[in-house]
Amino acid sequence: MTSKKYTLLAGLGCLIASTGFAQVSPSHPYTAPHPLYGTYSVTDSNYYSGKRLQQHNDFMVGTSDYPAKPKDMWELGIKAGSFTVNGDVNARMGNSFGFGGHIRKSLGHVMSLRLEYVYGVAQGLNWRPSTGYSKAPADNPWIAAGYAGAPVNYNYKTTAQDLSLQALFNLGNIRFYKAQTGATIYALAGIGVNTFRTSVNAMNGSSKYSFPAPGTQDNVDRKDAIKAAKDLLDDSYESPAERDPSVKWSKMFAGYITPSATAGAGIAFRLSPRVNLAVEDRIIYNMNASDLLDGQRWAEQPSLSPDKDFFNYLTVGLNFNLGNKSRRVEPLYWLNPLNYAYGELRRVPEIVLPDSDGDGVTDQFDQEQTPAGCPVDTHGVSRDTDGDGVPDCKDKELITPTYCQPVDADGVGKCPCPEGCVTEKKDDCAALLGALPSVTFKANSNTLSSDAAASLATVASKLRANPNCKVVVVGYCAATKRQQQLSWDHVNKVITHLQEKEGISGDRFIFSSGQEGGDCNTVDIRAAAPGEDGPNTVAPPHPNLRKK
Incomplete structure (x- = not known):
C-alpha cells in the first residue's frame, strides 16, 4: 500500500511538471530602467520599509554597494493528505488522513519560517494475530479486555494535533542561467507541541472477538487475511490504549500533550505570481510518549523491548501569496x-576614454598633443630616436650621431670634416653614406623584424640625404637550390621594403644575391663604388621551389 502511495504522488509530480505551467516566464528583466525582480524596479521606494529606506537611498546615490532588502508577501497555505503512524502495527492507508494550514514568511532568499497546524486521524490493523501484549502492563487494552494471552489482531485509531514552528531552506530559486524558476525544492526542520489520543477496537459490543490462532494465517493470502480481519471488526474503537503515567495527560484534548520535533522535504510548483502547488512529506516525532502512538509498545518475539513510533504526514497543498503587489514583491524564496x-x-x-590627438594614448595619460601620424611612446610623447629634438615623423636623418648635432629643422646634422677629408672626392658614396647596417633574418624566414625595419629606416635616411648615391644589397649562400632562392628572397625583401615603406626609388639599388663569404641569414648593404652598376631587379632562380 505504501509503494502505491508514493507511486501515485510521483506520477502526480510528473504530470504537473509536464503540463508546462510550472515554468512561468516573468516579464523580461531588462524592460524596466532598473529591474529588481521581474517587473519590480529597484528605484521604487514603495518596496522598502522605513528602517531600510536609508540603505535604499544610499544605494541610489552610490554610497552603498548593496540595495536594500525589499518587503515581500506572506504565504498562506492549506493542505491535506495521508497521516499515518510508523510503529508496531501496520497502517491502514485508506482510513488515515490529515489536513491543516500554515503561514510562512521569508527571512531571505534561502531561509524562511513557517507556523503550521496539523489535524490527523491514523488507523492501523495487523493482518497476523499476535500475543506479545501479554508482557504489557495491566492497563493494556487487550489484557484489560480479558484476552489473557489469546491471539489478537492489533489495531488502533489515533487522533492527533500538532502545532510547530519550522525553518524552511529553499534550494531552487538561485539560478545562474534563467531569471525565474518554475519549481523549487526545500527542506524543513522544526519544533512544536503535539497532542494525541489512541483507542483500540478490542470488544465486539460487550463480548470479545474470536481472532484466528497464530499460524493459521501463514498460508492465507495477505489481502484475504486483511479483508477477513476488517470483516471481523466493527468500527467502535471503544477501548483506550495503554497509558504512560509519566507523560502529561491533557483533559482539554483528552490525550497526551508533549513536545514534538519535525523534519521533511517538499517540492513546490509556481502556478502564478500568487499561487503555487506543493507536494510535501514530513515526519512528526513525539518526544515523550512516542512508543504509544499506535497503542502498542511491546514488539513481538524475539524482542520484547519498546521501540519508537512517529507520524508520517504526506500532503498536497495550495499556497497563496498575500500582500499588495505595488508594495510587496513575491516571497523572496521564489525570486x-x-x-x-x-x-x-x-x-x-x-567605456570610451577620450584621445583628442588620436595617438592611441588616452588624454588621462597623454603628456603631449601629438601631430597626426607621429609615432609616440607610452606617455603620448613623439618618438625621437636620436634625441636631436626633431620627432621621428619629421626627422630626415633618423639617427644623427651626437657629434653631428645640433641639427637643422629636418633633423639632419652637420658632421665636422675629419682630417684629410678635403682630398676625398665629393662623389665618393662610401664616404658620404658611411657604414650601413646589415639586416639579419631568422633561420629559414623571410620576415623583417622590428629591429631590421629600424635599421632600414636609417639606410633610407642616408639615401635621402645623398640622392646621387646607390647601394649594393648583398645576400649570401648558393650551395643548394633552397639557399639560392632564400638568398634572392632576402635581398628582394630588403629592396622592396625600402621602396614601398621608405619611398626610395628602385634605380638606386644593385641587386646581388647568392654571393659567397657571408652568413646565409644576413643581408649586407654597402655604398656602390664610383662607376659600379648592376640590375636593381633579378628574376628569382627557383620560384616554384616548394617551401617548408
Whole structure:
C-alpha cells in the first residue's frame, strides 16, 4: 500500500511538471530602467520599509554597494493528505488522513519560517494475530479486555494535533542561467507541541472477538487475511490504549500533550505570481510518549523491548501569496537574487576614454598633443630616436650621431670634416653614406623584424640625404637550390621594403644575391663604388621551389 502511495504522488509530480505551467516566464528583466525582480524596479521606494529606506537611498546615490532588502508577501497555505503512524502495527492507508494550514514568511532568499497546524486521524490493523501484549502492563487494552494471552489482531485509531514552528531552506530559486524558476525544492526542520489520543477496537459490543490462532494465517493470502480481519471488526474503537503515567495527560484534548520535533522535504510548483502547488512529506516525532502512538509498545518475539513510533504526514497543498503587489514583491524564496546583478551588468555603458590627438594614448595619460601620424611612446610623447629634438615623423636623418648635432629643422646634422677629408672626392658614396647596417633574418624566414625595419629606416635616411648615391644589397649562400632562392628572397625583401615603406626609388639599388663569404641569414648593404652598376631587379632562380 505504501509503494502505491508514493507511486501515485510521483506520477502526480510528473504530470504537473509536464503540463508546462510550472515554468512561468516573468516579464523580461531588462524592460524596466532598473529591474529588481521581474517587473519590480529597484528605484521604487514603495518596496522598502522605513528602517531600510536609508540603505535604499544610499544605494541610489552610490554610497552603498548593496540595495536594500525589499518587503515581500506572506504565504498562506492549506493542505491535506495521508497521516499515518510508523510503529508496531501496520497502517491502514485508506482510513488515515490529515489536513491543516500554515503561514510562512521569508527571512531571505534561502531561509524562511513557517507556523503550521496539523489535524490527523491514523488507523492501523495487523493482518497476523499476535500475543506479545501479554508482557504489557495491566492497563493494556487487550489484557484489560480479558484476552489473557489469546491471539489478537492489533489495531488502533489515533487522533492527533500538532502545532510547530519550522525553518524552511529553499534550494531552487538561485539560478545562474534563467531569471525565474518554475519549481523549487526545500527542506524543513522544526519544533512544536503535539497532542494525541489512541483507542483500540478490542470488544465486539460487550463480548470479545474470536481472532484466528497464530499460524493459521501463514498460508492465507495477505489481502484475504486483511479483508477477513476488517470483516471481523466493527468500527467502535471503544477501548483506550495503554497509558504512560509519566507523560502529561491533557483533559482539554483528552490525550497526551508533549513536545514534538519535525523534519521533511517538499517540492513546490509556481502556478502564478500568487499561487503555487506543493507536494510535501514530513515526519512528526513525539518526544515523550512516542512508543504509544499506535497503542502498542511491546514488539513481538524475539524482542520484547519498546521501540519508537512517529507520524508520517504526506500532503498536497495550495499556497497563496498575500500582500499588495505595488508594495510587496513575491516571497523572496521564489525570486532569483541574481536578476538584479545580471541586469546591471547588461546595462553597463561602453567605456570610451577620450584621445583628442588620436595617438592611441588616452588624454588621462597623454603628456603631449601629438601631430597626426607621429609615432609616440607610452606617455603620448613623439618618438625621437636620436634625441636631436626633431620627432621621428619629421626627422630626415633618423639617427644623427651626437657629434653631428645640433641639427637643422629636418633633423639632419652637420658632421665636422675629419682630417684629410678635403682630398676625398665629393662623389665618393662610401664616404658620404658611411657604414650601413646589415639586416639579419631568422633561420629559414623571410620576415623583417622590428629591429631590421629600424635599421632600414636609417639606410633610407642616408639615401635621402645623398640622392646621387646607390647601394649594393648583398645576400649570401648558393650551395643548394633552397639557399639560392632564400638568398634572392632576402635581398628582394630588403629592396622592396625600402621602396614601398621608405619611398626610395628602385634605380638606386644593385641587386646581388647568392654571393659567397657571408652568413646565409644576413643581408649586407654597402655604398656602390664610383662607376659600379648592376640590375636593381633579378628574376628569382627557383620560384616554384616548394617551401617548408
